[in-house]
Amino acid sequence: MTVKTKELVSEMTEALYQKKAVLLTGGTGVGKTYLAKKIAEQLGKKEYSCFPSSENQSVNIKIISCHSSVTYEDIVGGITAEIDSGQMIFEYKDKILIETIEKALEDYRIHKGTKYVLIMDDLQRNDVSILLGEAVGAIGAEGTKTRLYLNSRVGIEIPPNFYIIGTYNAAEIGANSLPNELIKNFYVREILSDIEYITELSDSENVVYYEKVRSLIVNYLNIQYRFSPYDQNRYFLGHGYFSGEDLSLKIRYQIIPILKQYINEGIIDSTAEEPLHLLEAACIKQKKISKVKRKSSFSKYNKGVTANQFMTEDASRKCSPIPIENLVGRIIDQKLLTDNQIKNAILFNKKVCYREMMIEGKSYQAMLIANKEQHDKIRRGGKAEGRCLYNGGTIYIDNSEHYFTGGFHPKDYVKAACWENQGEYKLGESFGGNLVIYRIVWQYYQTLIEEYTQYLRNNPLDTNKQKLLSYIQKEWKLFLYDYKRIKPKSVSKEGKTNSEWKNEEAKYNQEANAIVRQRIAELKILWSNPGDIIVTEDGFEVILEGVDNNMDDSIYKEYKDAMETLGIKQMILQGPPGTSKTYSAKEFLKYMANGCSDEKLADVQISDYSDENKYCAKLFKGESMPEIAWDIVQFHPSYGYEDFIRGIKVSTKPGSDTILYETVNKVLGNIAELAKKHNETKFFLIIDEINRANLATVFGELIYGLEYRAEPVATPYSVNNDNRISLPNNLYIIGTMNTADKSIGGIDYAIRRRFLFFELLPDAKVIGEYKSERGADQLEINAQACKLFENVERVFEEKYLSPEYRKEDVQIGHTYFLVDSKDKLMKRFEYQIIPILKEYYRDGIISIETSNEMDGFDGFLNCITGKINMTSQREDIERIFSELIM
Incomplete structure (x- = not known):
């Protein structure tokens, strides 16, 4: 809290202690609810206690949101419907106000230092006189002089350790006014918008934006509000909107929409549109300037791995996880996949690797990598006394150390159990290094294919990525075909000792594993970097680029x-x-x-x-x-x-x-x-x-x-x-x-x-690109749809549009023009577009002076006003449509 906020909280806490009830008023975003909670919390100091010697000086805070559907029976008490064993039971019950008073009285009588604060938030949303009824006397009251008599009950004493804080937003449209006899029970404090409540730095970004928005409202406030200090304070946006970092996002996605609503409601003049656009442009520019490269989730992994290194490098120990670590390091360095995709698709994916062990009734599970607890518990052979299964190297993820499975056995070759699911994991299936690294490659390619496919749905004209996706799909299919054919040479036991047979089998297994790694080392996509040029089989040059880079x-x-x-x-x-x-x-x-x-x-x-x-x-x-x-x-x-x-x-x-x-x-x-x-x-x-x-x-x-x-x-x-x-x-x-x-x-x-x-605004570009991959015929239809869109857009020009509306709020969107035939476009025009515009005309959103023209745009206007009958004048409608799409 700033010095000014601390002073305000201290002032209001003292007032609450003395008066027993405070009312915080002010416009939107000045922090009324935040301050109410801080005031209640500060009441816990012993200096505000009825019994300073009590060890318990806690504050019990209850909050009531006074929305329009809350009633006397919800806050004070009344006949309540309760459900018991499926039956409806009606009985009288005290509610939050009386319950809180009774608990406060109980603690007060035993000299306990607990305070009870009831925060009634947004009092303007309801008629408080009806909401509280005779319980209004509880506000600002204490001691034996005040007793509440509710529903013929024995009177309830209001103890000194019971407090009420109300919040009231005067700027809200349709706000219920508070009666004077109620207000006099409160200590009333108006909270005005003041940037010093949230920052003490006069040159901070928060202050700069605060002054810009404040000046905009002052300069463009409607004449009926401009000379009234009350109305000015009412419509200034509170300092709470300008707190924290990344303020440009708040400006764009909270403050500017509210200011546009101000324009719609006539609070500020429509000429404020231009400075609003400039303010938004400044925020976008500021966002680009301040944008910093995010830190990678990964550190202390095998960096700079080459294809040759992956193919040849092994550790001296018998069970080597080095190829797995090198492959993961390569994928991280390449940056075609995002950090989250690498985590979800590879490192923490059961389809790649899955280990599970039950120890003393607790299940320990890990995937390709394991954290410290999993590393210490999961053992080979499923026995607690066995060797650690995750005995590979380490990788740090978000600064937390993880361990690779020691799953690569150079002298062992494991086949996939079922190829119809492309080697998908089955519980209990054995793992070998060739199978694990295959699954890493499988998930890498599948994730890339899904990413590019999704991107091209929204960007069908990106020919480089279309060709890139095709290349990735072909390379994966070819690799999968080759991988299925890799099998170690079978070894007969005939004429060999058991040791000779095992050594010969290990030799052929090792050769098969080497072939797998060599085939992976030949993958162009995996070992190329963003920006590299890849030549396809048909001679096209494709630039390797990541979807995520374009999605930034x-x-x-x-x-x-x-x-x-x-x-x-x-x-x-x-x-x-x-x-x-x-x-x-x-x-x-x-x-x-x-x-x-x-x-x-x-x-x-x-x-x-x-x-x-x-x-x-x-x-x-x-x-x-x-x-x-x-x-x-x-x-x-x-x-x-x-x-x-x-x-x-x-x-x-x-x-x-x-x-x-x-x-x-x-x-x-x-x-x-x-x-x-x-x-x-x-x-x-x-x-x-x-x-x-x-x-x-x-x-x-x-x-x-x-x-x-x-x-x-x-x-x-x-x-x-x-x-x-x-x-x-x-x-x-x-x-x-x-x-x-x-x-x-x-x-x-x-x-x-x-x-x-x-x-989300109408966008002609979306119409022009709709199903463009279908070729010239579709592009011609799109051009006709764009022309119709342009003519419909003319209806929302200043001379037709009511000054009470913004074009951006009412213009017909692009989805009405997304069709794959001229006939469908005609039907959209006749049965959707014109009916909507007719409704706009009847509601006064658009205003059109009729003429006797029956052709082109003027004929279109006559369709909207009803001068042309949509049922009996079919030929005129078709002619107008044809002229509008030319």
Whole structure:
């Protein structure tokens, strides 16, 4: 905390101690909730204790999120529906306010120094007079002079060790005002946006950006707000937005989207668009300047290995892991695969190598390499007294030492058990060095093939990578064919002693192993470096280049970096209709799964929340835990808290008409619980059309949980006798939002502050490249579609577009123009594009003056206004379409 923040916390802690209730007011992002928690924590000092001599000076903090669906019965007390053995039981219960007061009174009576603080977050979301009812008297009260009489109960005394802190966001649209008789019970402190709360360096990047954004808001604030200090403070973005490092990401994906929303709502003038673009450009430039090369995960491994070294080098010891170590070192140095791909596909992949040993009831498992504990436990022959199995060299991964298996036996040759799966591992199958290094090469090539295939789906015009992928596939198939044919010469025992027979067999095994290594040493892809030119069989020159190098600036990498760097696990893909928002969300998941296929992505979609060990198809197939798992839900106007977080499930008892009731987790509750149990997997929940529901109601108290991960928050429902729920750090939320939808204004600033916003805009380039690999006929269709797209885009020019809307928010997206025939393009024009534009016309998004023209663009405008009948004037429609695509 800065000096200014410490002073504020000290001031408010003293006020809370004296007044028993404080109210923190201010706009979005000024740190009201953060300060409330810090004030409560500081109350634990003995100087603020009713009983300084008590050994226990702890602070018990309870947080209530006052969202719109929370009621008096949820906070104070009332008739509650409880589930017992499938039956609904109604009984009166005290809730969090009364429970906290009673616990505080109990400790106070025995002179215990514990303090109890109830934080009521976002009071503006509800009518507090109704929410608290007669319990309003608990605010700012203490001692025998104040007793609460609730529902004919005996009066409850408010003890001096009970405190309330409220937060109130005055900038939120539709904020409920607090009555004066309630405000007088609080010590009220307005928190104004001030960069000194987060930094004491006047020349820091944070200060520079803070001043830029503040000046932009001041200069472009609507005239009705410009001369009011209250309104200025209300709409300034709080200093909390400008804290931490990598501020340019926050500017681009949080602050600029909010400022654009300000433009839509008329808070700042539309002429602010240009300085917003300049600000965004400055952030992009700053990101490129500050970009540094990331440190490799690997160190202290065999570096600089050549093909000849790999082919000839052996250690003097009998069981040599040197070829394995050299092969891994080569793959790391080459940098065609990312560090994570090398870890997942090779080093920690059961398909390459797998060892397991049970000792004293505990299972020890390791793959190609083992950590210290695995190294010390896993022995040869499966016996604890045997020699260490991982007796090879070492490699450091993220500064942690690992050991290679000593699995290379130069005088032993092991065949693959089944070639139909390309040598895939089977439990209990024997391992030899030739088989292990084969599997390393197999995983190396398969990962490259998957990476290039995924890349070319999105970049079909990259001819170099198309040829490179073809070369990689051919080289792998040829190597596999050759490897299957390598067999040691069989040795007959006839006429030989056992020793002679074994020596001769070892000789031929050693020759076969040498052939395997020689064949691997001949692989051009493996032993070439990025930038090298490879000549294909048909004489084409191909440049070896990695997919990851080109993906550094991809938008999916940008999503990942922004979420991980800023520690914000929620994002929204926003844009007008037809900009591939849901498609992009799934493509991002594939990127996070190292470029997996559509089939593999389907295998990791959650299908059964009831079985935590087999919750997706991948696990049903007996495969290892997935890197990612995901699910999808679509919001709509009637979607509520009980559909999303927790609710009551009604069913009938099997074989009877008896109705059973059960409190259960819903989508978010289920995926959160599953993610907690599998913290090695990243879980993603896609919320399609996230803005169609009332987010404050649907998320409820978990609006707080989105920011304060892993902190349990109380819910109105108990599942397994626990009414708390929290969101783990390995759970990510991806929303999609149609910016042309009128409901986007319903996303208030408190919710916006907890999400990153990525804009997906219409892109004619996507249309021009659609299925371009099909040749000239498809390219001609794409050209016609691009021409139609350009004419539709004209409808959103300034002379037609209402000043209340931004073109980027309502323009029709490129997916409407992705077709493979002229006939399909005509149908899209007639049955999708024109109906949407008609709806825009009726809603006042576009304004068109009609004319009597029946041709070309003017005829198109008359279709939109309804002057041309889409049913009876078919010839006119076809003629207009033909002229628009010319």
